[in-house]
Amino acid sequence: MDKIRRASVTVPTADAMRALGERIGRELRPGDFFGLTGGLGAGKTVLVQGICQGCGIDSRQVLSPTFTIVASHQGRFTVHHADFYRLGDPDELYATGFDDLVNSESAVLVEWVDQVPEALPPEHVRVHIEGCGDAERRVDFSFTGGRFAGRFTWMQPGDASDDVPALRAQSGEAEK
Numbered sequence: 001m002d003k004i005r006r007a008s009v010t011v012p013t014a015d016a017m018r019a020l021g022e023r024i025g026r027e028l029r030p031g032d033f034f035g036l037t038g039g040l041g042a043g044k045t046v047l048v049q050g051i052c053q054g055c056g057i058d059s060r061q062v063l064s065p066t067f068t069i070v071a072s073h074q075g076r077f078t079v080h081h082a083d084f085y086r087l088g089d090p091d092e093l094y095a096t097g098f099d100d101l102v103n104s105e106s107a108v109l110v111e112w113v114d115q116v117p118e119a120l121p122p123e124h125v126r127v128h129i130e131g132c133g134d135a136e137r138r139v140d141f142s143f144t145g146g147r148f149a150g151r152f153t154w155m156q157p158g159d160a161s162d163d164v165p166a167l168r169a170q171s172g173e174a175e176k
């Protein structure tokens with residue numbers, strides 16, 4: 001069984017969400033898969049825009065791909081941005097050829113991954129954003145798989161059940 005490492009970040013503004021994404025994007029590697037969840041307007045697309053920016057993509061071209069299901073961008077490597085919001089069932093997803101996009105040459109960022117959780121490869125990062133409107137957001141990460149060992153360790157260890165103030169500077173690895 002793969003160990004899951006959790007981390008949690010409090011994000012006060014949309015700009016801070018973008019900055020968080022950018023920092024993640026600088027560390028992003030081909031083969032990484034991020035599955036995002038959280039309500040409408042939580043900030044999934046803003047976070048994805050930041051990640052893409054950090055990966056060398058002009059984030060102005062990163063829009064909500066709701067109607068196309070997947071949009072592909074070229075940065076340091078290819079980043080596929082998908083949105084499963086309107087997907088009815090897994091077959092509809094596989095009909096788009098999504099399976100072929102999940103490979104070691106490109107990264108995949110999926111909004112509304114819970115619509116088709118089967119799409120998550122064995123090693124992946126789940127990102128859940130809590131909060132809406134102008135309120136601050138709480139972003140919970142869970143890293144599954146050895147490929148994430150020693151990476152993103154600047155994030156504060158924790159999960160939604162911890163009520164510690166976030167954005168503590170120092171961090172480490174917490175195995176749960």
Ligand SMILES: Nc1ncnc2c1ncn2[C@@H]1O[C@H](COP(=O)(O)OP(=O)(O)O)[C@@H](O)[C@H]1O
Nearest residue numbers: 011012013014017040041042043044045046137
């Ligand atoms: N702390 C915050 N983090 C992220 N977005 C925020 C924050 N505060 C306000 N917002 C706003 O919330 C909206 C999030 O929209 P979006 O990223 O499209 O959500 P989603 O893709 O989850 O539906 C944006 O208009 C953004 O400016």
Ligand SMILES: [Mg+2]
Nearest residue numbers: 044045064111
């Ligand atoms: Mg979105």
